Amino acid sequence: MVREFTLPDLGEGLTGAEVVRWMVEVGEVIAVDQPVVEVETAKAVVEVPCPYGGVVTARFGEVGEERAVGQPLVTVAVAPEPGTEVPQVAAPAETPAERPLVGYGVAEGGKGARRRRVGVVAATAAAPAPGAPAPVPVAAAPAAPAVVAVISPLVRRLAREHGIELAAVTGTGPDGLIMRADVERAIQAGQAPAATAPVVAAAHAGDEVIPLRGLRRTVAEKLTRSHHEIPAATCWVDADATELLAVRAQMNQGDAPKVSLLALLGRICVAALARYPELNASVDLDEQGRAVALRRHSAVHLGFAAQSDRGLVVPVVRDAQQLSTEQLGAELGRLTAAARAGSLTPAELTGGTFTLNNYGVFGVDGSTPIINHPEAAMLGIGRIVAKPWVHNGELTVRHVTQLSFTFDHRVCDGGTSGGFLRFVADCVERPGMLLRQL
Structure with a gap:
């Protein structure tokens, strides 16, 4: 069998x-x-x-x-x-x-799960074996209840790239579903108008063309959607991180697991979101793509940008608000190692509600990042570098970082975003403030 x-x-x-x-x-x-x-x-x-x-x-x-x-x-x-x-x-x-x-x-059961299974079928229709007789049409069975055939996104993209109007294509799949083979036949038949062909840059000798696939294509599509859909704004502030580094050194004395700077920054983000919960949110859209509601999330699923061999990924720490600083650091370390090994699961890369981006590890001072759609905000951390700084009325050398905060202006105004960023900066400069939030 x-x-x-x-x-x-x-x-x-x-x-x-x-x-x-x-x-x-x-x-x-x-x-x-x-x-x-x-x-x-x-x-x-x-x-x-x-x-x-x-x-x-x-x-x-x-x-x-x-x-x-x-x-x-x-x-x-x-x-x-x-x-x-x-x-x-x-x-x-x-x-x-x-x-x-x-x-x-x-997903278990439910109409949504079943509909998704049916809708993603895009198998290429099998061709008859060489020399085999053509299939003989048979009488149709009694009509079944009407079923909406959902065309696979892969098939839709193929049709869009070649200018094929799906309404003019006859589907050969179940319930008239348009399959990949149907679109490919339409392409070969020359139905695609030249005016709607994909736009490509002029080719030159020696050019290297690298197809966008897998993660890189997903990142490109997601960032494009975020840039087009979200009216983002950015504010930033310089913060004296000298005391934060000192506290971290105290925490890492002894044989206990070391606490990373990213873990401390993550703990600060969680505390700030507890004070400004409207930033732990996303925007609900209607079928026409119009914003109709703000969805405030009850849990903080903290995403953080990590570099891997496959490019930029954003692993997610689930329920970060329930973790201690040490537990948060352990989970960040585990996900970072998995990102480098390429072993992150899809569940570990989705569902974030707020993202922390530590681009300072690349020696960069500042940035205006694109929000990780469909989230409402992202905090960026620049490198920590020794700079002249006025401390307690005197000019001295302190360790300073630049904090940048990009937010969805549909979710909040400048007062909320400025208050969030100022609270984060205060916790970086005076980490003892975190004790009030624990």
Whole structure:
């Protein structure tokens, strides 16, 4: 019996993945739940285990090719259960449920989860074998209740890039769903008008063209949306971090786990958001993209910018308001190590409500960052450097940093943003203020 294993629902709104590395060969015997392929989603690089054990009879997708959720990955010849009668024609009425990837948190039940599973199918229609007769149309079954066919975002993007009007394309999928093969046929038929072709820069000899895929494409799309959708403003202030560094040195005496400067800054952010909860928020939009409500989040899911081999990622510390400074530091350290190793899961890269960006590690003093959509604000920390500073009425050398705060002007005005930033600066200069917030 040959079983087909398709790319499972990866959760977190992901609709596809790019093949990075095949881990099995055709003809190889595999065990149940053995990883068969490594794929790169818009969130992370993960290994995909197959729920069937047997002999791999086919692989689908070359390295670098993107597969949509629901498209086949491998077919496996499995032995039937002892005593099971093998039918002459295998025509199951429903595809067996696939096992979700471990740790992906696939949504359970509900109309939304089912609708998302149906909507992301974008499998290429199978072509008949060479020399095989064309399929004979059969009489249609009695009409079933109307079902809205949701076109995959991958198919929509393909049509948009080639100027294809989806309304003019006949879908061959279930319930008339327009599939990737339908759009590709329309492209080959020359339906795409030249005027709507993708705009590309003039080519020159020696140019290197690097496709935007996986994480880089997701980051590009997200930053573009943030820049177009959010009316952002930035304010900044210089702060004397000398006392903060001294307190950190005191905390790190002895054999206890070391507390990082990022952990202290994260603790300051959590305290500031407790005082200004309107900044731990996002904006709800209607179907026309108009702002209709402000959503204040009850928990602080603290994101922080981290550099990895795949580019910039923003891991998220869940429920940061419930963690001690030491616990917050441990979680920041764990996520940073996972980012460098490329082992962050999609769940660890989504759901943030506020982002801390320590660009000072790159030797930069200031920045006006783009807000991490759909959040409402981001705090930036510049490098800490010795500068002449007036302290207690005297000119002396102190360790100074620049704090920048970018916020969604739909969420708050200058009074709130200025108050938040001033409170953060006061805690950096007088870290003893944090004791009032613990």
